[in-house]
Amino acid sequence: MATAAEPGFDRALIEESAKKSALVWVRGPEGPPRALWHVWHEGAVWLVGGPGEQPLDGLGLADGARATVSCRSKDKGGRLVVWPAEVAEPAPDDQVRAAAVVELATKRLNAPDTAALAERWNAECRVLRFTPAGGTSQGPGTMPDDGGAAPPLPTPASTRVPTPTGLPTRRRRRKRG
Incomplete structure (x- = not known):
């Protein structure tokens, strides 16, 4: 059996945890962590966000930034691994990006425009x-002792x-006795 050393x-x-997980939690340089759907492709996590897709605003994810995934x-659904990542936003004509977009498109559930999904992502997302x-x-073996819970974000909704x-x-x- 392999050890951490x-x-x-x-x-x-x-790699294995990213491949098997449907969501990753991403904490950018700004804002709280956010759950995002993704794919593992060519040694990296790839995701898409923007109009009509998952929101990426408020995380500070710029090209060359650092993030925690x-x-x-x-x-079990519990946290398994946390790792630092370097963020990149490849150009739409990049070959690896094009292959990742094809894989992302196959994993996208309930897309409103499946035929033109890649074109829309290249133009708007x-x-x-x-x-x-x-x-x-x-x-x-290296998890912190605290649960990692954070207070809920402020919201006008109330119950x-x-x-x-x-x-x-x-x-x-009443119990009958």
Whole structure:
């Protein structure tokens, strides 16, 4: 069995967890982490965002920026590995980007325009590549003791209001004894 001290273990763990996870959590230089769908292609996580796709605004993901990517376990859903990544936004004529866009298009669920998806992404959206930049900062055996929970983001939505009087209430049943 491989241990964390062996060369290539971190890279293999990053690759396998990114391939099997439907979402990755990305924390850019700005803003809170965000869950984003992706594909693993040619040694990197690729994702698309913009109008009609997942929002990337507020994360500060510019070409050459650094980000932190978290992958979760497929079976339990808990955090499995956290790794630093270098963000790149290849040009639309890049061959590797074109191949990644084809793979992204096959994984895109409920697309409104499947026939012209790649053209729309090239014209209106951003396609980003997250290349691992170093070893894992968290992984099996190196997880922090705290749960990593963060307070919820501020929102005008609220559920802490009194129940309207017209709604029926639940009555508690007494145990017969």
